[in-house]
Amino acid sequence: MDFKFTPEQEEFRKQVSTFLDDEIKKGLWKPEIDGWIMGYDPSFTKRLSDKGWIGLTWPKQYGGAGRSFIDRIILTEELLKRGAPAACHWFADRQIGGSVVKHGTEEQKAFYLPKIIKGEMYVGLGMSEPEAGSDLASLKTKAIKKDGYYQVDGGKTWTSGGKHMNYLYLLARTNPDVPKHKGLSEFVIPIDLPGMTKGLIKDITGGEHWNEVFFDNVKVDAKFLIGKENGGWGQIMEQLGYERSGMERLLANYPVYEELVAYVKETKRNGKRLAEDPLIRQQLGQLKIELETGRLFMYRVALTMDENRAPEWEASMSKAYSTGFEQRLANVAMEIVGPYGQLKPGALRAKLEGHAYHSYLSSKGYSLQAGSTEMLKNILAQRKLGLPTE
Template sequence: MDFSFTAGQEALRRDVRSFLEDEVRAGRWKPQCDAWIQGFDPSFTKRVASRGWIGLMWPKEYGGHERGFVDRLVVTEEMLRYGAPAALHWFADRQIGGSILRFGSDAQKNEFLPRIVRGEIYVGLGMSEPEAGSDLASLKTRAEEQDDCFIVNGQKTWTSGGSYVNYIDLFARTDFEAVKHKGITEFLVPMDLPGISRIPMTDITGTEAWNDIFFDNVRVPKECVIGERNKGFYHVVEELAYERGGMERLMGNYPLYDALKRFVRETKKDGRALIEDTHVRRLMAELEVEFEVGRLLMYRAAAVMDEGRPPTVEASTSKVYGTNFEQRLANLAMDLLGPYGPLTEDSPLAAMDGLAVHSYLASKGYSLQAGSTEVLKNIIATRGLGLK
């Protein structure tokens, strides 16, 4: 496989970098870990949109540029490298727009895709429920058909960006007799419908980037159904491959990685830079090799998508690998900082802007979100290696 970038991709990378350099230099935001999922900034999303970097791959008639998955990965890689606050448009750009394009009606494509491209629609993922995570097909939220709408009742949990989104990509049960994965339908639901309420969830880092979302007799118009009724589980399986195969699984903590590399060069112990210590040097070298391997795995998943094949196994592999890398990175940063590790940004003694403790705590969830490591290993074993 040829991993060299085309001239167009190199030019795109330069454009995105120079845009992000200007943004940071102008002090518009500060690079943060997890900003792809926790950095909510409508004006940044608008500026990215005006550059044409949302919906990059979609047909021109909907505002896209008909470029490939590798091109998009170049853009997201740079967003992550700079820790840019891209959370508002990330999900619609990564998977919901693709689902509308693949399964939606012409009316839905015309209505939603240009608005996503313009940075006006922010979509949350309404899949998981308190008793349906890995076994998503057992979800209980009900959508019962009545006249011109569906009456929706139930609860979604862990909805990323739930406090900020104006739409939710909802998976609800519409056939109550069918086997569980055959009775689920996908809906794109405006969050301002009466009966929808949200409660922020505070995670171990103190972040409120997630929500429980409740549906209490919500009248969801039939036009909100995406694709065929009762085919939602098949949609979600496809969408999850895109969710898992992205660079965010490797580079969500890139600002920490960058800071760690500076830290071992600039911090002295017994008169020598930490990086001169053979043990630290070996650990940093291992990390760098792992990072580069992870990058190749991400590009491999994108190349498979560009070939039009579902990247189920490749995306599962890269997600497991990337998650492990991020957890090792956070652990190493904490080890090297010793007692200073738990200090947050507001402490005058904090090193690396206090990024390490955030990543250390947040990274526990990385091997759960978008499919747990154990479940992904099952997919790699059965679908990839053909094990029974």
């Protein structure tokens, strides 16, 4: 089995790394935990756009670069390793644009894709509801078809990217009279439609990434329907494959790892460097092994997508494994740093720039986002191993 990259892929990684390292040296931004969802920097997104690094895998005829999913994983890996502020375009680039490429009309492709590629379209994800999280098909937000439009009523919660979005990806029930998986449809809509309101949700770290969105007799033009009416469940399963298989599921808090390695090399306890402690060496060595294993999972999924196959169980497996790694990394960081790990970024005595605090609190939700670990294990058991549902 050959795990080497091609010379072209290595050159691309070098280009990305050099660009990002130069950005950091110039002080244009500082690495942060969860930069892919918390780091909103429109100017950075525009600079990536100028490089041609948004819409990397999309067909050239729509403004994309027509490159492989392996190339895209290389790009996102380098972005995440450096904690780059890529949140503005992340969801649109990762999954919404791909769904439009596959299921959208030519008019929709011409409308949405250039906006995403230029870094002008920030999309929030309107999926979850108070009573529909992992059981997403139980959602109650309705989109009833009228004369040329859909009347939308209901509400969404945990809307990723909601604070800064100018468009919303919306999954709604267009037929309430059929089994729950069969009456759903996808829309991508402007967020300034009359009757739409949103409220901020602060997370446990004080972050302001999440929102709740409410719809009161909102008229959504039929042109915003993506794909087939009532065919949304199959489309969302494809889209969740992109969401679950992203390198961000492994490297969201990666800056903590590098900071932790540097910390144990520099810090003494009882007269000896922490790096000489056999327990700490074992912990960090184990994390490195798990990290490399997770990377292989992610690149396997990318190969699957390059073969034009939907990575359903593969994405579930890699996501379940990777979020477990992120939680273990956060736990080890807190154990090694000790009470200093409770200090927020900017605090006088904070270690690891306060990233241990953020990483530890944020990581608890990693195994819930985009499907709980328990649900993902069920998908793997049933759809790959063929085990019975009961």
